[in-house]
Structures are given as C-alpha cells and as structure tokens.
Amino acid sequence: MLPLYLLSIPRSGSTLAQRILASHKDVVTVAEPWLLIPYLYTLKKKGVYAEYSHKILSEALEDFFHYLPNGKDDYLHSIREFTLGLYRKAAKIEVKYFLDKSPRYHLVVEDIITLFPEGKFIFLWRNPLAVAASVLNWSDGKWNFHFQIDLFKGLANLIAAYDAHSNLAISVRYEDLLINPRDEWERILNYLDLPFDPDLLSRFSDVQLRGRMGDPHVSHAVYQDVSTEPLDKWKNVLRNPFRKAWCRRYLRWIGAERLNVMGYNLDELLNTLNSIPSSPRYLVSDIMHFVFGFIYYNLDIRIVIHKLRAFYTWFRMHGHT
Known part of the structure; x- marks a missing residue:
C-alpha cells in the first residue's frame, strides 16, 4: 500500500476532494489523522511550547542520533515504518492507497515528501479570496485570527514544496474540480495510475468520514453532487472596505510569482476584488x-x-x- 497525501491549506475544498477519492475502490482514508506532525516536529527546535521543554528534547535527540548506526536516517526510517504500519492497520483491507488528508501537514510538507519518495502528492489550490471568505464564514461571519498560520506560513510552504517537487506531484485548482470535474478527475486518477469511473462524481455523497476533524458542513445532506454554486459565494463575504483592503494586502504578499505557481493571476484577482460593491456590514x-x-x-x-x-x-x- 502506498501513501497518498492531499496537501492544501484549510478551506480549500479538500474534504470534498477527499470524499471523491475515498469513493474509489483502491483508496482508503479517515477523516484527518494529523499523525506525522508531532513526530516530525521532534526534529524542530521552534514551533512547540511544552512543559517538558521542546528545545531540550530536540537537542537530546540530536545526541541520541550519534548512537544509531545511520544517525538521523535511522530515526526517520522508524517514523516512516511506524506511519506505514498504522496506515495499514487503519485501512483494514488491501488497497493501493491510504489517503492522509491533514491540512496542517503544510508545516511539514517538505519532510513528508522526503520521508515517502514513493508516495503520491496532490497539491490542491483555491482562489485565496475565496479561502479568506470561507475562513470568515467558518466563524459565523466574524474576523477569524485562528488561520493566520495557514494563510501565510502554510501557503508559502506549500508553494515552495510544489515548486521544488513538481515532477513528483500534481497540481489541482478547486475551481477546475467544480467547473470541469470529469476531465480533472480523469487527470488526477491518471497520475495515481487508477482507472477513472464517472460514478465517482456521484458516489462520493455516500462516503462518511467519521471523526471530529474535517469539515462538518460537507455532509451527505449538503452536497449530493459536484456543483459550481460555491464559486462566487466569496464575493458576498468580502464587501466591506476593511476586508477588501486586507485582501489586497494579502494578495500582494502572496505575489504574482507564487500565484502563478497556484494557477492564478494577481491582476485578475485584484480587478475582481475591486469590482465588488462595498458595504459597511461587519466593519x-x-x-x-x-x-x-x-x-x-x-x-x-x-x-x-x-x-x-x-x-x-x-x-x-x-x-x-
């Protein structure tokens, strides 16, 4: 069984994509494992606050590596085998892929690609303006500060990783999955060396991903089929001057070059944003x-x-x- 990673920042349509993939007979998945993050973070001196002092733990591990025949490589190999073993146990049946969709894998994406060279990696992008609007909707229309790590560091990490490993991965835009689902999913499954079945695009509505993680809004009751309805919803959310000004700064921070990697054009996004009528609501x-x-x-x-x-x-x- 091979590991398959669906890599994106939150609110990018990954749950819908996961359910479509999970409806294929050769793919097994669970809601969101978040399995690799704590183990790969043992190698990082920053980013963790803990009672045991994470920096000291990281330094102690570095000393421990000197006693291993192959040093740090032995430690990483053990993490790899441990992870693959748990994937097999969670799958319960023999399939070609175990799909791990854990949004904050963007923090360790480079480590994951290095750890699983035989793996498959789907990078899923979404219009950054739509992501920002979805973040606000996630918090009942209020400005949400819990996603800063995703919108900035996470997105930058994913773009850099895809740019460096595009020969191993596939890049997909959420908008294309909704506008042209058949061709896009045929392309994705071709990358995975799996046969395309058009029924995937309707059968996914029966997939139930149990667990507390993931998007509870993407449920059997909400989406029965692939629809373009979500594509323009973001325009109603980003109407007030404060949100529009923040989004302009955000787009310019991402920059034209990184947006091009994702498949978007900076000027087009700015023009669309500027064309939205302003409203004082929520200002x-x-x-x-x-x-x-x-x-x-x-x-x-x-x-x-x-x-x-x-x-x-x-x-x-x-x-x-």
Whole structure:
C-alpha cells in the first residue's frame, strides 16, 4: 500500500476532494489523522511550547542520533515504518492507497515528501479570496485570527514544496474540480495510475468520514453532487472596505510569482476584488476582532493562560514559605 497525501491549506475544498477519492475502490482514508506532525516536529527546535521543554528534547535527540548506526536516517526510517504500519492497520483491507488528508501537514510538507519518495502528492489550490471568505464564514461571519498560520506560513510552504517537487506531484485548482470535474478527475486518477469511473462524481455523497476533524458542513445532506454554486459565494463575504483592503494586502504578499505557481493571476484577482460593491456590514466588528486577533496571535493567549494557571498552582504550593 502506498501513501497518498492531499496537501492544501484549510478551506480549500479538500474534504470534498477527499470524499471523491475515498469513493474509489483502491483508496482508503479517515477523516484527518494529523499523525506525522508531532513526530516530525521532534526534529524542530521552534514551533512547540511544552512543559517538558521542546528545545531540550530536540537537542537530546540530536545526541541520541550519534548512537544509531545511520544517525538521523535511522530515526526517520522508524517514523516512516511506524506511519506505514498504522496506515495499514487503519485501512483494514488491501488497497493501493491510504489517503492522509491533514491540512496542517503544510508545516511539514517538505519532510513528508522526503520521508515517502514513493508516495503520491496532490497539491490542491483555491482562489485565496475565496479561502479568506470561507475562513470568515467558518466563524459565523466574524474576523477569524485562528488561520493566520495557514494563510501565510502554510501557503508559502506549500508553494515552495510544489515548486521544488513538481515532477513528483500534481497540481489541482478547486475551481477546475467544480467547473470541469470529469476531465480533472480523469487527470488526477491518471497520475495515481487508477482507472477513472464517472460514478465517482456521484458516489462520493455516500462516503462518511467519521471523526471530529474535517469539515462538518460537507455532509451527505449538503452536497449530493459536484456543483459550481460555491464559486462566487466569496464575493458576498468580502464587501466591506476593511476586508477588501486586507485582501489586497494579502494578495500582494502572496505575489504574482507564487500565484502563478497556484494557477492564478494577481491582476485578475485584484480587478475582481475591486469590482465588488462595498458595504459597511461587519466593519466595526471586523476592526475590533482584528485588534483582538493581533493581540491573541502575537501573545498566544493560550500559553499566557497556561502560565497564569501554573503560577497559581506554584503560589499555592510555595506561597506559605
């Protein structure tokens, strides 16, 4: 069994793509394993806050590698075999591919491609403006600061990885999957060396991905077939001046070159954004949430709260001395 990775940032249509792939008899998947992230992050000195001190753990592992016959390669090989073994157990049946769709694999995408050279990698892109709008809809129309890591670092990582390994991977646009599903899925399955069955585009509605991860909105009740209806929804979300100004800066941050890798044109996206009629709806709320989000993201309130709780416990234990 071969590993298959569907790589994208969140809100890019990956759950729909996963369900269509899962309806093929030679593909097995589960909702979102997130399996590889903690193991590959043991090799990183930054990016993890933990009680055990992650930086020290990483340094201790580096020392441990000196005792292994092939050093760090032995450690990576063990992670690889451990992962493939769990894929086989989760699959339960013999199939050609186990599909692992875990959106934040964008943080370790280069490591995954190196670890599984025999694997298949589908890079799924979506119009960045539609992604931004979907992020807002995900939080009931309020400015959402939880996806900063995905919109910036995640997208940059995926573009760099695809640019470096395009000979091993396939690039797909979400919009093309909706506008021209038959040709696009035939192209994808050809890359996977699997026969194309047109019934995949209707049979996927019966696929149930159990688990707490993934997109609960993409359910049997919502999508019975592939529809172009989502393509223009984002325009109704990005109407107020604050959102439009943020999106202009975001597009320029991505830049024309990286957008070209994804299959989009900077000027066309800017022109479309500028043509949307403006509305004051959510303007005050967005500004307030943006300020709060800036504080939350840069101070990482979750760590601050953890520290305050730890201080309270420490004070109760030692405050009497």
